[in-house]
Amino acid sequence: MTDRLREPLAKVLGARSAGPLEALGVSDVGGLLAHYPRRYGDPGRVSDLAGLALGEHVTVMARVARATVRQMRSRGGAMLQAVVTDGHHDLSLTFFAKRPGVLRHHEDRLRPGRMGLFTGVVGAYRGSVSSRTPTT
Incomplete structure (x- = not known):
């Protein structure tokens, strides 16, 4: 043994x-x-879009408003930018990958009008609350 x-x-x-x-x-x-995780997710707890705090790891249920993939000019790779809404508040989501093709699958699944659960860390970008999620 x-x-x-x-x-x-x-x-x-x-x-x-x-x-x-x-x-x-x-x-x-x-x-x-002997290796233990840094944090444990709480999949049973869904956060309200109105009460998100910067730096918090959250899960939200929202409807996709739009999603687009674009090439990043400054550092290579690609990003998928999506906006989700609960009907009152919007949240920008950003996913990163080395190649645009990796994100096309996610873009296809994030069609406007679809509902989903989204998990990530809340941040701010250009004055807007957003969630940044790395994708491989």
Whole structure:
């Protein structure tokens, strides 16, 4: 049993999955078992768009008003910008990816009029409340 705990993650999970974990300092099975998450999500709690606080990790239920993918000029990659609403308040959502093609799937799913649950960290951009969510 002790030998199994010392087994390298690259051997157990494959190099592609083990790479990001090794960047966190987790290199073997025992290290993975002792690695705890930074935070726990609360999927049962839905926040009201009217009461969002900067820096808060929230989940909101809202209707998609619009969504568009665009190439980022300054640093490469692409971003999907969406606006969702509860009928009274709007929230801008921003998703990032290395290539626009990765975001096209999300853009297709975020058609105007569709309802959804959206999770992310509340921030401010140019005076507007927004949620920024990294996407790979």
